[in-house]
Amino acid sequence: MPAGLYPNTQRVLGAGTRLGNWLRAHGQDDLARQLRSAGGKITGNEAAGLYAMQVVIRRLRPLNLDDRTSQERLTFLTNELRIAVHDRFEQLELLPFKRH
Numbered sequence: 454m455p456a457g458l459y460p461n462t463q464r465v466l467g468a469g470t471r472l473g474n475w476l477r478a479h480g481q482d483d484l485a486r487q488l489r490s491a492g493g494k495i496t497g498n499e500a501a502g503l504y505a506m507q508v509v510i511r512r513l514r515p516l517n518l519d520d521r522t523s524q525e526r527l528t529f530l531t532n533e534l535r536i537a538v539h540d541r542f543e544q545l546e547l548l549p550f551k552r553h
Contacts, residue, residue: 461541462499466492468534469506475530479523484512500547506538 458466473488487509495502513531518524542548 458496459541459544461537461544462495465503465506465534465537465541466495468530468537472530472534475526479518479527481516484509484516487512499541500545503538503541503545503547506534507542510535510538 469488469492473485473492476482476488477485488506491502491505491509493502494505510531513527516527518527
């Protein structure tokens with residue numbers, strides 16, 4: 454992670470990286486790419502990157518996996534990212550972010 458980032462921004466990037474790696478390992482390459490792209494935006498324009506992360510989180514909602522253990526892991530990682538993004542949204546006083 455780039456040096457000098459706010460700790461909660463680093464938390465968002467870390468959660469995004471973990472989820473992206475997991476998605477890639479489970480054949481969800483497009484969503485993993487979208488997360489990487491959103492993470493890249495955060496370092497240049499944090500607000501735009503956070504909004505991009507929010508879009509990817511919404512796209513993850515309908516994703517259902519046949520394996521219960523994999524579905525639970527996906528839910529955990531997605532929630533981790535959602536919470537980190539929400540916290541950073543609040544700190545930056547950006548437009549409301551809905552938790553679902």
